Structure formats: structure tokens, C-alpha cells
Amino acid sequence: MTIQWYPGHMAKAKRQFKEKLNLVDIVFELRDARVPASSQNPDIDEVVGNKPRLTILMKTDLADPEVTGEWISYYKKIGQPVLAINANDNNEWKKIHKAAKIALEEDNEKREGKGMQERAIRAIVVGVPNVGKSTLINRIAGRKAAKAANTPGVTQKQQWIKWDKRIELLDTPGMLWPKFEQQxxxxxxxxxxxxxxxxxxxxxxxxxxxxxxxxxxxxxxxxxxxxxxxxxxxxxxxxxxxxxxxxxxxxxxxxxxxxxxxxxxKGILGPISFDRVGEDLWEVENHEE
CATH class of the missing domain: 1.10.1580.10 (Conserved Hypothetical Protein Ylqf; Chain: A; domain 2)
Known part of the structure; x- marks a missing residue:
């Protein structure tokens, strides 16, 4: 069976993502902790380029913690800022602002050097469908700012969300890419x-x-x-x-x-991870090294 899904709104979302990128300081790229490599969209890599990026592993409560730890070590090894989030733990969300500031440290130093005042971090949230973008937005906003469901394709438009005075987020629809490199x-x-x-x-x-x-x-x-x-x-x-x-x-x-x-x-069979560091799939999927 050949699996592929790339409806018209995803192509439109990619164009809009590219257009909005200049409005933000950093990209929050959400990946599913069970499949960090498979949920890495190469189109996002292509568009983001050298823009600061924070990789956020979602649904860690459903993933094998040992394997997740190996992925975190891998990302740190290649110099990619990474954060693992358990959506069920309210304290986890506080880590995002701190991690974003660290990822933007060089940019902030440049702003200070120009005598510019510190302002809210502007971030765009991207990821594959059903990865947890709406959950993140709602937790940060403290309200139902985005519709969340265990169904891909729920969010189909971009919207700005304010998180206190510290972060402004631009939500985007879930995006896949036209053809998977491997089934x-x-x-x-x-x-x-x-x-x-x-x-x-x-x-x-x-x-x-x-x-x-x-x-x-x-x-x-x-x-x-x-x-x-x-x-x-x-x-x-x-x-x-x-x-x-x-x-x-x-x-x-x-x-x-x-x-x-x-x-x-649902995790009823226990925490399970399907992607593993070093397997051939990752060699195909890796666009960051």
C-alpha cells in the first residue's frame, strides 16, 4: 500500500509559511516524540534555512523515554536546540520561553548592541498534522484559541496568539510533503x-x-x-x-x-517509539547535518 496525503490547503499553507517567516524571530517546529525523524518535514527545512529554530518533541508521554533521551542527545550533538514536552504536565510549558531565549541568544545580543529594547519573542508554530500544535497553542494562551482534535487537518488557517508579554505565536495548519522518501x-x-x-x-x-x-x-x-x-x-x-x-x-x-x-x-500498549537514531530511515530524512 502506497501512503500519501497532500491536499490543496497544505500547498497553500507552505506558501503562507514562507511569506510569514520574515515576521518572526524563531520557528517552533513540533515533532511527534514517537517518530521524530518521520515527522520532520523536509519542506520546512527548505523554507526555514538559517532562521533560528527550536525543535519541540510532543506527546512524550506516549513515547519510549529511553529512545526519546537518545533523540535529545542526538539533536544536542548536532547543535539543534531541542525540548521534550509532556502536554499533561503544566510545568513543562514554562520551559518553552527559556529554551526560545537560549536559541535566540545571538540575535538578542545583536539587538542589544544596536540599542534596541527587548520585546516579545515572535514565533511561528509548524509541524505535521495531529502533532499537537493546537494543544500547545491552547496551553500557552490559557484558552481555547485553537481547535484541538485527534484528527489531522483540523487547523486550516494561520492565526496569531499572544502569550503574556513574552511570546507571540503564529499558528499554522499541519503540513506534510508531496512524496515520502520511504513508505x-x-x-x-x-x-x-x-x-x-x-x-x-x-x-x-x-x-x-x-x-x-x-x-x-x-x-x-x-x-x-x-x-x-x-x-x-x-x-x-x-x-x-x-x-x-x-x-x-x-x-x-x-x-x-x-x-x-x-x-x-492511545498508549494502551505502553510507551512506544517507532523511529530510532541511526536507522536508515533517519539517514534519508536528515536534512540538518
Whole structure:
């Protein structure tokens, strides 16, 4: 199955993003902590250029903390300012202003050298669909400034949001890019909800997820669905059918696949990461070194 989603509003959003970039001091690029490489949009890299950027890893509560730590170390190693955020912890959001000031330290020194007064940091928020942009905006603004949902494509216009006197944010719609370099990227973005389910074959997504779980988290499926030794020897399609029956869906293979994918997305099988530092996917996706 070939996965791709690039509706017209995303092409428009990219043009608007490029036009607005001169209005801001820094780019807040949000990535999903479960897939930091797969949720890195190369179009954003191309447009941002040398503009200061803070990479913010969202949904860390759903990601494997050990793997997230490896990503943070990697970003620091290549000199990319990075911050990991747990949206459920109110204290986490306070870190953003401090991290932004550090990322803008050189620019602020230039302003001071010219005798210019300190003003609010102007930032633009970008990322793939369903990465948590609206959640960040609402937390910072302290109100429902942006519509948040576990559905890609909810935000389709740009809007300015004020955060006290310290930061002004420009929200943007979620953006993908016209063609994924590897289909692995499409599968992983689909698993995080960045692509609408209506465009997917959910059984293919579930089977891909099971393959990754067997490789990196071999006990996750067994623990959640109470699989016995015989069931654990089944090939993946038969195992998915077994799980489907265990959960009471009888022979409804598609419904079983939807259930499994949704439970992975919600973190019911535990914190899981799909991207890992150093894998071939990252070598393809890396545009920063």
C-alpha cells in the first residue's frame, strides 16, 4: 500500500509559511516524540534555512523515554536546540520561553548592541498534522484559541496568539510533503494519526505496527492481549485474527485492526517509539547535518 496525503490547503499553507517567516524571530517546529525523524518535514527545512529554530518533541508521554533521551542527545550533538514536552504536565510549558531565549541568544545580543529594547519573542508554530500544535497553542494562551482534535487537518488557517508579554505565536495548519522518501515514513505517520484513517488500509497499518512491536517490544502484544505460547508462534496475519477474536470481534479482521491501531495511538500498549537514531530511515530524512 502506497501512503500519501497532500491536499490543496497544505500547498497553500507552505506558501503562507514562507511569506510569514520574515515576521518572526524563531520557528517552533513540533515533532511527534514517537517518530521524530518521520515527522520532520523536509519542506520546512527548505523554507526555514538559517532562521533560528527550536525543535519541540510532543506527546512524550506516549513515547519510549529511553529512545526519546537518545533523540535529545542526538539533536544536542548536532547543535539543534531541542525540548521534550509532556502536554499533561503544566510545568513543562514554562520551559518553552527559556529554551526560545537560549536559541535566540545571538540575535538578542545583536539587538542589544544596536540599542534596541527587548520585546516579545515572535514565533511561528509548524509541524505535521495531529502533532499537537493546537494543544500547545491552547496551553500557552490559557484558552481555547485553537481547535484541538485527534484528527489531522483540523487547523486550516494561520492565526496569531499572544502569550503574556513574552511570546507571540503564529499558528499554522499541519503540513506534510508531496512524496515520502520511504513508505516506512507513511506507515509511521499513519500510526500517530497524521494521515486520515479513511485513506488507509487499517489492516496493513496494524500488521506493520505488529512487526515493529515484535522487533522492539516483544512482550507488548502478549501482555495486552494475553496471548498463549501457540498464538505467539502465528504469523502476523493469523496473529491479528487471533487478537481480533480475543477482543470479541469474531472474524471482523478490519475491526480488529482498527482496535489495535487505536490502542497503540492511545498508549494502551505502553510507551512506544517507532523511529530510532541511526536507522536508515533517519539517514534519508536528515536534512540538518
Amino acid at each position: 516506512e515514513i507513511g506507515y509511521r505517520l499513519a500510526l500517530t494519526g497524521a494521515i486520515p484513517d479513511r485513506l488507509l488500509h487499517m489492516d496493513d497499518i496494524a500488521l506493520y505496527a505488529m512487526k515493529e512491536l515484535k522487533k522492539h517490544y516483544p512482550g507488548a502484544l502478549t501482555t495486552r492481549y494475553k496471548l498463549d505460547d501457540q498464538e505467539n508462534t502465528l504469523d502476523l496475519p493469523d496473529l491479528l485474527m487471533a487478537i481480533t477474536k480475543i477482543r470479541g470481534f469474531r472474524d471482523n479482521y478490519e475491526q480488529g485492526a482498527i482496535m489495535l491501531v487505536n490502542e497503540i495511538r
